[in-house]
Amino acid sequence: MSALDPVRIGVVSISDRASSGVYEDKGIPALQDWLGRAVKNPIEWHTRLIPDEQDGISATLRELVDEVHCHLVLTTGGTGPAPRDVTPEATLAVADKVMPGFGEQMRQISLAFVPTAILSRQVAVVRGQALIINLPGQPKSIAETLQGLPTRTPPVHGIFAAVPYCVDLIGGPYIETDPEVCAAFRPKSAQRPPAGA
Numbered sequence: 080m081s082a083l084d085p086v087r088i089g090v091v092s093i094s095d096r097a098s099s100g101v102y103e104d105k106g107i108p109a110l111q112d113w114l115g116r117a118v119k120n121p122i123e124w125h126t127r128l129i130p131d132e133q134d135g136i137s138a139t140l141r142e143l144v145d146e147v148h149c150h151l152v153l154t155t156g157g158t159g160p161a162p163r164d165v166t167p168e169a170t171l172a173v174a175d176k177v178m179p180g181f182g183e184q185m186r187q188i189s190l191a192f193v194p195t196a197i198l199s200r201q202v203a204v205v206r207g208q209a210l211i212i213n214l215p216g217q218p219k220s221i222a223e224t225l226q227g228l229p230t231r232t233p234p235v236h237g238i239f240a241a242v243p244y245c246v247d248l249i250g251g252p253y254i255e256t257d258p259e260v261c262a263a264f265r266p267k268s269a270q271r272p273p274a275g276a
């Protein structure tokens with residue numbers, strides 16, 4: 080049995096076309112693939128595939144945090160400037176605290192991949208004891224923004240490195256990561272010996 084705390088993760092794919100069956104959703108599998116490789120804790124998944132409707136997105140986020148008690152919720156899609164892109168508004172509507180550094184850093188990272196990085200209005204917020212993070216809709220953008228390009232000179236740090244300590248600070252489980260995928264950063268005073276050591 081793992082000595083690591085279980086972590087409840089909500090993954091929400093927001094796409095009119097994927098949710099209505101026009102194309103197959105690749106957002107949820109891409110999120111589960113990357114997080115499953117990065118996070119060493121046992122994960123309890125809660126997945127949702129929904130259209131770009133602001134009230135429905137906010138309701139899904141509230142449900143995942145307030146009723147399911149997710150520690151972390153990642154969304155993909157609906158962050159751009161198009162009329163139906165409303166994920167940031169829906170996320171800000173459920174915020175207790177806005178965490179601007181995540182959006183700023185993700186746009187910066189994404190510039191290493193696409194010149195259109197600045198078109199994403201993605202945000203991150205804290206609601207209760209959960210961290211909610213928006214990612215763009217392109218499935219490849221999930222690994223790009225979470226992982227960055229750590230082996231490049233100079234390295235481009237992905238945002239997930241800061242997620243475990245943020246979850247500590249809001250009262251969630253102690254998340255350990257696989258450093259081969261993403262090395263979590265915590266101040267020395269907040270570090271625990273690795274589970275099983």
Ligand SMILES: Nc1ncnc2c1ncn2[C@@H]1O[C@H](COP(=O)(O)OP(=O)(O)OP(=O)(O)O)[C@@H](O)[C@H]1O
Pocket residue numbers: 092093094095096097102103104105106107131155156157159164216217218
């Ligand atoms: N959930 C998804 N599954 C698979 N591919 C996706 C998904 N979301 C976006 N994409 C791909 O990324 C491209 C850019 O995303 P775009 O911003 O147009 O979609 P969206 O606003 O997230 O979804 P939609 O327009 O269906 O509501 C899409 O044309 C599609 O190829």
Ligand SMILES: Nc1nc2c(c(=O)[nH]1)N[C@H]1C(S)=C(S)[C@@H](COP(=O)(O)O)O[C@H]1N2
Pocket residue numbers: 155156157158159160164188189192193195196197198199200214215216217219220221223224
């Ligand atoms: N890392 C990364 N960021 C990215 C992209 C990408 O392919 N990779 N696509 C950009 C594009 S083209 C758009 S329009 C915006 C918003 O995408 P969304 O509306 O699908 O969320 O994200 C941007 N950020």
